[in-house]
Amino acid sequence: MKHKHRFRYSGHNVKEIHFRCKCGERKSREATDKEKKRIKDDWDKFEKRSAQMHRIAWDFDKRFKTGPDTWKKTGFELMSAVGKWAQKHPTVIETSCDDYCAAGATLVMIPHETRGEYWGTTVYFLQQFGPPAEFFFYPGNHEEVLSALNKIKRRFREPKHRGLKFTMKPT
Ligand SMILES: [Zn+2]
Numbered sequence: 001m002k003h004k005h006r007f008r009y010s011g012h013n014v015k016e017i018h019f020r021c022k023c024g025e026r027k028s029r030e031a032t033d034k035e036k037k038r039i040k041d042d043w044d045k046f047e048k049r050s051a052q053m054h055r056i057a058w059d060f061d062k063r064f065k066t067g068p069d070t071w072k073k074t075g076f077e078l079m080s081a082v083g084k085w086a087q088k089h090p091t092v093i094e095t096s097c098d099d100y101c102a103a104g105a106t107l108v109m110i111p112h113e114t115r116g117e118y119w120g121t122t123v124y125f126l127q128q129f130g131p132p133a134e135f136f137f138y139p140g141n142h143e144e145v146l147s148a149l150n151k152i153k154r155r156f157r158e159p160k161h162r163g164l165k166f167t168m169k170p171t
Contacts, residue, residue, distance in 0.1 A: 014039055052114045056089050057122050060110060076128045079106055099127035 007019035007027055016028045017035065031039060051058075063085060064078065065071055073081060083106075086092045091111050099105040105127040112119035118139060125133040137145070 012039060014043075049114065053112050053117070053119055056092065057110045057112055059089075060085070060122075060124075071132060074131060078132065079126045079128065082106070082108055082124075082126060097125075099130060101129065103128045 003023065005021040005023065005025050007021050007025075009017065010020040010026070011018045012031065012035075014036070015031060017031050019027045019029075060082075064073070064082065071078065083094065086094055086108065089110075091113065093109045095107045095109070097105050097107055105125065108124040108126060110122045110124075112121065120136055120138045120141075123135050123137060125135075
């Protein structure tokens, strides 16, 4: 289909501004000095915001990890160290669970947040006798997980343990 292209802004990098027509045709031009300054200011702002947003999660990484999936310590030693660290960060929340062999384990929740914004929460599963695991909840995942657990809980009552009872007279 022949037509007169109508280019709209589609993105930029530090040096160039990109445009695109509905038909897929693309064009780029060099950014003016004024635009370059705006791009740089915007990037600086983004970096500052990120540093704030991920501050506590990055601190956790620095303290306890040596790489994406490698740790300075593990097991009970890690759980204790993280427990102490969490006390210094009031937004970090620890909850309890069990690991596969019914030993006490911990879920450490680290929110990524600034004063006005919430990105999501990193969760670490720390267990006494196995490697830690990590996952991430976006705000949209909260209701999903909560409603799943509540749905299960509503269907059942917690079991009451009825212990055996004996009388003085042998039976
Ligand atoms: Zn076009």
